[in-house]
Amino acid sequence: MTAGPPPLPATPPPRTMSHAFFRSIFRVLPLLLVLSPVNSSSCTMGNKTTEIRVKYENILSHDIEELVNMSAEYRDRCCKNKRHEHNKVFFCNDTQEIGSLQSMACNMLRFFNKQKINKEFRRKAALVSCGTLQVLQCKCERHKKEKVCTQVNAPNNEDTETVEQPKKKCNQEFCELKENISSLRSCWNKFEKIISRDGINRNG
């Protein structure tokens, strides 16, 4: 007569359960840490639409207008053909206009040190980016804002070398910057339209 194996306990010991619990948490936690910058907004002027509108209409819109005019002056034929090639496209998403503006402004800051672009043009673009971030009280992920915006707002006494655009080679960075400016302006138009109140007599 042989004895059978001992019956398994009905429930696992608490020690094993706690290990499984912490392992599951440990897996989820890094995921949350990775995803959190995507979902969270680092802009603090979200609900103060009146204040944003006043600053945009009285100050920022004029700088944007000047930048758009400068962009139209610096025409580059190759930009029409290479509009969708290697360009990082930013969309002004519905209900996420502030976040979209933040992304566009932070992206535009990286063109400030591109020597192939006209110095005054990239300086003006950086000025608009810094103005957008300041009005919306936003920060960029890599904290480039503080450094670039300090340089932009400083008096322009340094005469750094300006490299003329090569005539034969298409300036891809210049085309990207023009696209970025156009997107930023459209997104501001959209945001302004949303926060503007309706007229009193819509149908007369």
Added chain:
Amino acid sequence: MAVPGASLVPILLLGLGTCLAASPSPKGVECILFNEEYMTCTWGSGQTLTANYSLYYWYENKLPVVECQQYLWDRSVRIGCRFEQSEIIQFQAFYVRVNASCNGQTLEIPSNRMELQNLVKPEAPVNLTIHNMSGNQLQLTWSSPYPKEQCLEHVVKYKSNKDTSWTNQEVKGVIFSFPSVDYEKYYTFYVRSKINNYCGNTQLWSEWSVPVFWGNNSTSKGSSGPERPRSPRRPRSVLTVSPRLVAGVAEEQLQWFWIHTVLIPIASCLLLLVLVVLLVRMERVWVIIMPRIPNPSKNFDDLFITHNGDFQVRWLPWLTTPLSWWQLPTPLTPLCPSRNGSESLKMLWRVSSPTTVKASAT
């Protein structure tokens, strides 16, 4: 599928024959978003187009490509497409492609990238109303059928019946103040609107509004026929009150004008004339104003005429009636001493006595 550029269109047309010779207008496809309620995209007119056209559109982030649901026709030819509000998405890149087919051959005509918020044409302003303010000031107000009033900018166009050209004034709100108005003139006001730079980038102005008038219309007949439409939207309450008030004020000013500039000067001149005539004709008045220089020569007519001024020898003896000293015409003033001065004095003393005057030879 490769889409030919605009520069290749004429070459392709020649290859496709006369059916497609009447190509779309050089400006291509033109889209306008009317007051954000509906949109039309047109590519020509029935006079120039003969082929069979079809339109396809899509948005940058939203495929698939969709064909137009409601075409616009002109002389049995498709000349455009109408989009309802549900088919319109602003702030996203919008693309259109028009296919022209004839005899089994098809030509694709692309359009440029468009953003529909930059193609908005608002409706003309309505309810233009004029308010009389203090200090000869007028205030013009209006409203717009466009839902977002803060996204609009306006232009007011006005002139009077005595002006030769229009004056344009840009306005941001829905109020226009006219600082100094002339009550004798007749004014006409128009307003139109456009999406401002805060909400879009467009050059499409609305149509001009129905005009509103103000002022004295008595001398403005036939000033401008097309600018006075008989529209039921005309604010009658303002027009029935202001002309009466203006007419009463004008009459009163006219009366004062006649009194001040005509009546008073004429009356003054007449009065002056009368006074001058009286002055000349009435000697009593003249004497008072211009007193005569005393001339005692009348009392000495005998002395000067008969006796040639010989006072002592001829004239005194001639006097028959005694004279008192106060009756003498000359005052008793001491004479200048002369060789015969003492004698003259004696003579005079004797004359002054109340006794008979006897002349004595000097």
